[in-house]
Amino acid sequence: MIRREVVGRYQGSAAGVLWSFLNPLFMLVVYAFVFSVVFKARWNVTGDESRTQFALVLFSGLIVHSFASECLMRAPRLVIDNANYVKRVVFPLEILPIVTAGSALFHAAVSYAVLLAGLLFFNGDLPVTAALLPLVLAPLCIGLLGLMWFFASLGVFARDIQQLIGMAMTALLFLTPIFFPATALPEDFRVWMYLNPLTLFVEQSRDVLVWGKVPAWAPLLLAYVAAIVLARLGYAWFQRTRKGFADVL
Template structure:
């Protein structure tokens, strides 16, 4: 039986060697998502705008949530909210789909010599494409209502890149677990819903009493959401010391997830 390397070097080497296949698969997934629809890729613009409008109305009008006590601007609330949603949607969609990625592609496991480890990467790139469109919408809205964004927006890749590694690590682990434990998909769906409201997306973290704030910082999304908002909207530089720690943790999570996937993939064919 073929053995699969689980070394960190193999993790990056596989992505590089299969880059063309990853690119082609991600492109096919993006285009296939809207194949046959009248508006096509325009839906990738309308979907986030529609959800943004709904969330903005519910939380800024109904629940009277505010990011800045001195400001009652609905536009400010919308942009700050949207920045958090971009981060959460990137995480939520990838993690939600991870447990079924191998299950939904049994032919790749049984009949074809296929690098299964790229499946989470293809999904991530597809979701990242839509995230970039949402970011473009955000930047356009900021330009229209507030002018040019702060130069700190250039720090955004430094925050997103380790976040991508973190997502990949979790996706590899869940993709493997989803083969052996079919309940994982249901469980992850509940976890994502809880995380949506336990992450400071719809409210500032300062809105919580001091004794409860520390619990939100145990949520790995909190740091990313706060940092993205700082560089995009508030014009603050990222917390570099925490960013270095977060990057190291993300690399470790990515390697552990990849190693687990590689060690367990030999049993996929037997289960499927």
């Protein structure tokens, strides 16, 4: 089902699956131009930083947000768009979020391949810590899966939830240290940014991929615990409410 989801998205197009990395590459060029050329933004204002380096740092944060956004934006309509599985077929509905998350993870992996190629081309090598990226992103995947179970169920009963999630993800794009470092904020506001769960994964993935630093183990361990709890709660909510899907649909 994940393979069908990935291939079906580009079925009939001339470029096919090639669009899976042409899209993020195009957005990378647009964002890099706007922020580094128009607004003249720099990640390290005291150092000698090229526009290419800024673009790579920017891209590493965008991938995390895009992955989370694709998962959460599609979650509220998963059951609605597969109503035939609810009404006519004995089907394990709980795998629908897994299929969507797997498809989103494929596109994120393609984007990371582009990023790694860029780092290798422009920097000449890759940091050894890049191998730790799956370990950093694992709690994000687990936590998103829990939220997807919750929103997939909630979307059946409250159709407006998709619009609210869209607004929230747009806000998180600019409330997460993607276009600027967290240290650029005054300390009074910085604490609120660290309450944003995406901040941890954006900064940790950037550390292991771009800066060559090992992840901060204590926050990462806490993220694993929180993600597992969230996944269990989301799954329990989905299983408890699924009995009412057929009546609503």
